[in-house]
Amino acid sequence: MTEELHLAGQDSDGESEEVVLTPAELIERLEQAWMNEKFAPELLESKPEIVECVMEQLDHMEENLKRAKKEDLKISIHRMEMERIRYVLSSYLRCRLMKIEKFFPHVLEKEKTRPEGEPSSLSPEEFAFAKEYMAHTETYLKNVALKHMPPNLQKVDLLRAVPKPDLDSYVFLRVKERQENILVEPEAEEQKDYVIDLEEGSQHLIRYRTIAPLVASGAVHLI
Amino acid sequence: MFCEKAMELVRELHRAPEGQLPAFNEDGIRQVLEEMKALYEQNQSDVNEARSDGRSDLIPTIKFRHCSLLRNRRCTVAYLYDRLLRIRALRWEYGSVLPSALRFHMSAEEMEWFNQYKKSLATYMRSLGGAEGLDITQDMKPPKSLYIEVRCLKDYGEFEVDDGTSVLLKKNSQHFLPRWKCEQLIRQGVLEHVLS
């Protein structure tokens, strides 16, 4: 299968453009997004275009399989490939949902206060899911407990009750594009901040907060 | 001392091995709410007295009760929230139909939350494109082969495998079946994935 796929993307100036990908490149992008999402402590930017294209790809493969002769040996191979892709996609989406549920008030707050032009961490469907999750949970707590409590104690601020993602957790990464002068902030008061360069292909163990923008831009990959 | 009942709720849940859902302690919740009511009323009365009779010496006592009220609230909310997390896990590990023994452990409101969660999840999954969306509660393990050996752990009946063909799943029977079809039954404990 060598058809090309058209993926809405951004070039280095942040301008929207259509990127043309082979199926293999698409799957590579999916796997990258999957790994990043798995290892990042916070919910990353949503990639609805990748999800959509992969789903289309899977549909396409299913169609081809239906048309193929039953005895065709290629069927097994293509089915395996489909299963693999479905596994990666499912795992990626599961990981996102888990983070959405885990950090739901913060995820929604971030979306509410998102400056215009900044890409969203939530797809429209994930946003709907998150809002419903919040509403159901708030209503539940109110009805079962909070409304039976003394008047001045009936409000619990879920933004404060539910912990935020820990952006200071450490992550492993591999450098895709050389970076210079990355400022590493000290952890303790006595330490000073310092500057490092990240060589292409090198691997590091570093605090997520320091390199979060580099994950978003694709300059580094989490491993 | 105050907040003993609230602590009991927390301990009971903490003791349950990872993820298991003990029976909903309705009585416990009720007792904590009653204690909160009593504390609040005592505080209201003391606050009035402090104002009208200038008894500022009551303030530490009022604070003491207020701390206890906050503590009771925290324990209650944490108890209820942790149970929701366990109930959420049931959807992912058991599927959308829960065995009656488990439902017996849930309050009516918890059941409603579960149903709402199920529905939200289904809506989300359907939206993922294609004809029926993508069931992301499947494909929980990376696939190694297309077909797998399974042993049946309990009588299940007819199970459709391909267009038309089906197998009879009787306890202890073994079959060589397509992996993706079996996954759900394995997770539910009907089949066992046998490794060669």
Add this chain to the structure above:
Amino acid sequence: MSEAYFRVESGALGPEENFLSLDDILMSHEKLPVRTETPMPRLGTFFPEWGAGAGPDRALPQGSKLELPLWLAKGLFDKKRRILSVELPKIYQQGWRTVFSADANVVDLHKMGPHFYGFGSQLLHFDSPENADISQSLLQTFIGRFRRIMDSSQNAYNEDTSALVARLDDMERGLFQTGQKGLNGFQCWEKGQASQITASSLVQNYKKRKFTDMED
């Protein structure tokens, strides 16, 4: 362990506990020695050893030395110590700190805790002049013990680990478990079992249990 159940973790090692964390609630139930700096009317009944019924208001007298749970001590404490002042539990004092610095590995932190690090970190809220020493001691103690915990968690495969974890505090046990999970996962992968579909652990556990309440 249920993979789909992600409970609220402890925040006790950070600046503030996590409101919804069951671990933190249990940790903050542990007691510490305090001294009341003002009488507390109408509470004497809870502390009969301090003279319930003594005085018209059944007050807990000023200057009473007693043990209160951390949550209560935190709530009543202020920098001016108008309601109470707090004493450091012995294991966080100079004497024990010296023991830890000599050899952190010999100490049974489960007995001393079981939330040794969490509780110790939260103690820093009480503005003790020894705070800097306490935090250093907590850190160094952990560093001293960490190596052994990591080694044993990575080497104990398929054995009874109760002896190894007996003297670990709660946080260390969590670390040990994480290490074990990694080890078991690796072994599982090596044996080719990583792709084996299994019944969810929840399902397996529910099967084993007897629902005795259903038989009533």
